[in-house]
Amino acid sequence: MKDILDLDRYPLDREGSVEWNRLVGQSSAALEADGMFNLEAFLKPGVAEQAVREIKPVMDTQSHVHKRMHNIYFKPSIPELAPDHPALRKVETVSHTVCADQIPGSTVMAIYEYEPLVRFLAATMGKAKLHVMEDPLARTNVMAYRAGEALNWHFDRSEFTTTLLLQQAQRGGDLEYRTDLRSDDNPNYEGVARLLEGRDPDARILRMKPGTLNVFRGKNTAHRVTTVKGERERMIAVFSYYEKPGVMFSEEERVGFYGRAA
Numbered sequence: 001m002k003d004i005l006d007l008d009r010y011p012l013d014r015e016g017s018v019e020w021n022r023l024v025g026q027s028s029a030a031l032e033a034d035g036m037f038n039l040e041a042f043l044k045p046g047v048a049e050q051a052v053r054e055i056k057p058v059m060d061t062q063s064h065v066h067k068r069m070h071n072i073y074f075k076p077s078i079p080e081l082a083p084d085h086p087a088l089r090k091v092e093t094v095s096h097t098v099c100a101d102q103i104p105g106s107t108v109m110a111i112y113e114y115e116p117l118v119r120f121l122a123a124t125m126g127k128a129k130l131h132v133m134e135d136p137l138a139r140t141n142v143m144a145y146r147a148g149e150a151l152n153w154h155f156d157r158s159e160f161t162t163t164l165l166l167q168q169a170q171r172g173g174d175l176e177y178r179t180d181l182r183s184d185d186n187p188n189y190e191g192v193a194r195l196l197e198g199r200d201p202d203a204r205i206l207r208m209k210p211g212t213l214n215v216f217r218g219k220n221t222a223h224r225v226t227t228v229k230g231e232r233e234r235m236i237a238v239f240s241y242y243e244k245p246g247v248m249f250s251e252e253e254r255v256g257f258y259g260r261a262a
């Protein structure tokens, strides 16, 4: 792993050491304050490019194209909102997905399963333990966005999302987010409508560099990936970890997300 991850700068392999504790402390403080943390240059030089070379042939020929209109909730309706409420405005998402089962033995899968990473992430989130997902398709997804494509506004279903940016678009393809747009007790539908109309002054854009590990708390922070411009596709690995071991998607979920059950 020392050839893949910068373990000098990010000492994941020295659990319990002063440096490890410092990194965990900084990361959880950033999660608390900003709803995210970034480990820039988490990958050693050249590794993001190598990971892209491994995945690109699969991405070009076997990825699942996901194109759909949805609202920010990914739900057909919200009981307390009229169907034409501006918080339910529809947006379009287009992406290309490669699943874990299509890239066995890849650099990306080795990073996903690296135990010290799983333990580090649990510590930053204040959880006793995290587990890799059992689902052979969903455990890791590599998403590509090409010119004109975007992951549109949404709230995440999971508490945290962990991503590793492999390749950045020439322009666009940035993470845009509006911190704490809603809370567990206040859905703030008027604020959601304002954001969707492009009138929220508190929306921020984060331009990540390839090789950055990002951990993001997206349940109440609305976010999107802005439309990609230029020839180079944005490519990002999305890692799923759970507090419970053995988590699987249902067959319906796999078909819905990936167009196949197995």
Ligand SMILES: O=C(O)CCC(=O)C(=O)O
Pocket: 151, 156, 161, 163, 175, 218, 223, 225, 236, 238
């Ligand atoms: O691609 C990204 O940077 C964000 C991904 C994301 O929001 C998600 O997977 O829910």
Ligand SMILES: [Fe+2]
Pocket: 154, 155, 156, 161, 218, 223
């Ligand atoms: Fe998300």
